[in-house]
Amino acid sequence: MRNAKLFAGTSHLTLAERVAAHLGAELAPLSLRRYTNRETTADLGCSVREKDVYILQSGSMTTNDHLMEALIMVSAARLASARKITVVMPYFPYSKQSKKKKRRGAISGKLVASMLTVAGADHVITMDLHASQMAGFFTIPVDNLLSEPTIARWLADNVLRSGDGSGTPGAEGVVVVAKNAGGAKRVTALADRLGTSFALIHTDNAPSTRPFSRTPSTVALHTLPPTLRGPGMFADAVSGIPIASPRAQSPLCEPPSRGSQTDMDLQTIVDTPAARASAHGRARAKSKSDRKGKTPADALPPAQRAAFYMSPVMPAEEHPPEPEALDIDNVPTPPAAAAEISEMLNRSDDDDDDDDIDDSRLMEMVNTPVNEKAVNGAPTSYAAAAAASTATHNSGALVRAIASIQEQRALAVPVSRRSTFTSGMQRITSGTHLQSDPPLQPPVAVTSWRKKRNARITLIGDVRGKLVLLLDDMIDHPSSFLTAAEHLMVHCGARAVYIVASHGLFSGSSMGEIEICPYVHRVIVTNSFPIPDELTSASSKLVQIDISPVLAEAIRRNHNGESISYLFDRNPY
């Protein structure tokens, strides 16, 4: 390309090199360094005066560093009299924070957009924005490329392909499924393109979001003896026993039952048909959970119980847990336990309704010291290993974790219960408000437990005997995918489940969880987001589709002043 310079940030060099190769260009020389205080500095190694500058930088696991790096590169190019600066961000960082989540949320996506503009970018090229409305956050032109044509073609060539007697399912044997209502549109688009049918999974988790569940919680707190507000209490609430069965003896169990007491009080206050209906629904769920009886963990003291639920490798129902089966040595004392728990729970995502996704990431930052300790302590349990890798993205630890999981696979459980428990607990920790907003603490745990007990997963549509493509725009913590996959395979008779996503983030132990989940057969993502080599080679299920041709073609067309829209429904090659 004449009069153009292509610079690559450090987030995703492999992709940048591929893009450069497609363009027949070389990456321009650039020196990115860090001062000792970790400030980034960029030094463009060639003249960019009156040149078109393209800066490639994807979001990554060290988002803030790489974002800063991109901004500094843009600024450097601007000061060096570049004619036009285009930022190419295949995965746009902070794109999940594109709206105010109900109350007092920040729209950080807009902030990033403003920062890029202020730094001096003239144009942005990105791909599969979480919400296409984000293009409106900018005052400069944005090209939101689509990976869908590329993914669709790959699926058509490698999954659907039929009529050649190879046993491939063809369009009739495939169904595209959304794991939540928010993804319905994306799913129908791909289904229409592939000529397949589609379905939708709906998880009814209303009780905890109902307005009146909050008020009694606060009431309950003020009636708590102060000693019950500590981490021990928290750990106990995690296991949710008090709600599941009223037979609990420990004084620790009292507050949650008070919680239900106030719930009853409330029913009389809010005596609308709806309140009655929901009370009825809760009672139903409660009696159901009572029938289910004790979980094996009930027999354990609180701290161990917490560890029990943390561990994804749960003993099967027929074998009551031997204390030896748990890694008791690694079970921390109660105060540490609280920290560790919140860490662990981050593994699950709960973005069913987009509302609480980012809390988990926040928790990771808060808890970093704990994890470093775990790394140094050569973790032997999956829990510790996963905790370590969650925060530090230490793929070595993860590989070890996967190995240890595979060893213990004999013990591995019907994931059903595991996933229910982990997701049940997620809500509890998703809360920075847990820490910043103590009044809600124990009761929140209570509601969330009930919530997941009460949660109904419903499949709308038919997947029987079909290969399911479970589609979303990105996959990070996979628990909602895994829960959905399990439901599809176990209850709905799906033949196989492939997870399909544009951006594969796979933070922490995500890849390990997918690897051991028997209900997921493949994970298909693009290479828009950097995934460490250790992870890709450790996973037998991961397929990465190369989207560098789309990016390269978009850059080329941009540079030559040609239309980009061609790329929206066709492949560049």
Place this chain on the structure above:
Amino acid sequence: MSSNSIRILAGNSHPALSKLIAKRLGTELANVTVTKYSNQETAVTIGESVRDEDVYVIQSGCGEINDHLMEMLIMISACKTASARRITAVLPCFPYARQDRKDKSRAPISAKLVANMLSVAGADHVITMDLHASQIQGFFDCPVDNLYGEPSVLRYIRENVPDWRNAIIVSPDAGGAKRATSIADHLDLDFALIHKERKKANEVSRMVLVGDVKDKVAILVDDMADTCGTLGLAAKTLMDNGASSVYAIVIHGVLSGKALEVINNSVLTRVVVTNTIPHAEKKKQCPKLDTIDVSAVLAEAIRRTHNGESVSYLFGHAAI
């Protein structure tokens, strides 16, 4: 914000709603005269002092939408130059909200343009309701309170739909699935989805129902109904699939073009809209129309904003 008082300025788009809001706040609408020059330029005179006052300008996006938008911008600008302390634009129905992204090549993001225009005119704060996409909040640099009609809708269903416990909530398109599931969750009802393959704008071709509506009261839920082609066809699809009756509840009832005719001739039992857009005249022509009054929600949001109280309470509760 203690010494200054509320001034409510109403545009011409929806005087009835403005009056309801003012009445609820126990105040009068400020004296504003809007005239048009012979060349159709809009001119605004603010008839009383707004210096150092907390001004709320109410204008909905409906009818002569561009005239009303211009009118609002001029009113905001007039208040700004008249030294109002704070100006809040209250847009029950945000104009151009459907043009919120580049859905086609070279499509303009007009919602962003409107957001910029409001900011430039001098709005310090925006109150609106059920934005087509909540990302529009990010188009502004000033705070935006996006209120929800959902609590009011829930209350309407509980109080006015006979046999609502045997109902199923249906989203007439994939994009609205989230809204519908939220309502279904709150009422503890089932949920179904209609997928339409749209060939041209405002023209629907094939409809596929996903979910089981047999012998149930189907309640279609959407954020906006314009020509009602979708609603009519969706209702037919639902009846063909065995629904016992079909209701439609929409937040913003634009009801333009042949909408009333379509509703009258459809199998819909009732079409319920909120009064973010005036439809008193339309009700006379179409007996199936019913109204949910949301003036209380808007008034309460204004009151809370003025007093510096939290608005988030209104996201989960219907103001009574």
